[in-house]
Amino acid sequence: MNDIKRVLATAFEAQPPVRLDRAQVIESGRRRLWRRRMAMAGGTVLAVAAIVTTTVFVGFRQPQQLQVGTPIVTGSGAQTPPPSSAGVAQRLTKVLAESRIVPAGITLQALPDSGDALQFQWERNRYEAAADLVNNQGDEGTLFVMVAESKANDARPTCAPPNTCVQREFGGRSVQLTTAPIGSRGEVLLMAHTKLPDGVQIYAMTSNVSVKAATQHGKGAxxxxxxxxxxxxxQLGQITGLAGLKL
Known part of the structure; x- marks a missing residue:
């Protein structure tokens, strides 16, 4: 045992001390929980899978007419947003907000440990926006919207049982509408997905379980x-059919 202790001490004595920030650990865990909840939709719907990390919704400005650039990869392999990402995110946010598809009686609430609600933000090779929804009776759900670059993984939900799918047209786009029961507690995801001719994907999802509740009780619980x-x-189909949701 003493030999093991000496080996471990020698191996780490030259390394800087490791400090764990409790708040960062909790936030990271909650974000991973949200990604796993999204992935439970089945099939490839989150082989796209880093969905929803930070999503904020602030007052929108006039969009800049900018194109999505090539992601910048640092030496560590992490990607930083392309210079055009802020303008594109603002444009997408404005399109979604001005559509008024979300009924006026529904309040948007920020996800736990994130910013404000439902503003698009660049994340790797996609733009994503999310919020919990609360109506006048205090009922809660959630909304997630993604606009993914052509190189992103296929986000189309599976139609294998127990999921059910129908194909509809919204805004001249062919949209797959999917209903997906999740777990055994009664959660059901409603999803809309379309793929544009240039390969860009538009995906919208709502759940009858809020992210706040899922964070408190755990995955599928x-x-x-x-x-x-x-x-x-x-309404999800109308979102995916918005002509301005494109890259």
Whole structure:
């Protein structure tokens, strides 16, 4: 045992001390929980899978007419946003906000440990926006929207049972609408997905369980926080059919 201690001491004596920030650990865990919840939709719907890390929704400005650039890769392999990402995110946010598809009686709430609600933000090879939804009766759900670059993994949900799918047209786009029961507590995801001719994907999802509740109770362990989804499949389809949601 003493030999093992000496080996370990020698191996680490030259290394700087490791400090764990409790707040960072909790925030990281909650973000991973949200990504796993999204991945439970089945199939490839989050082989896209770093979905929703930080999402904020602030007052929108006039969009800059900028194109998405090539992500910059640092020496450590981490990607930093392309110079055009802020302008593109603002444009997408403005398109979604001005569509008024989310009913006026629904309040948008920021996700735990993130910024404000439902502003697009660049994340690797996609733009994503999310918020918890609360109606006048206090029922809670969630909304997630993604606009993914053509090089992103396929985000189209599987139609294998127990999921069910229908194909509809919104805004001249062919959209797959998917209903996906999750776990055994009654959570159901409603999803809309379309792929544009240039390979860009638009994906919208709502759940009858809020992210706040899922964070508190754990993956697949929260009962529905609303008796009926606060957005319908048709409304998700309308979001994916918005002509301005493109790159």
């Amino acid at each position: 929260s009962s529905p926080t609303t008796p009926a989804h606060l957005l319908t499949l048709d």
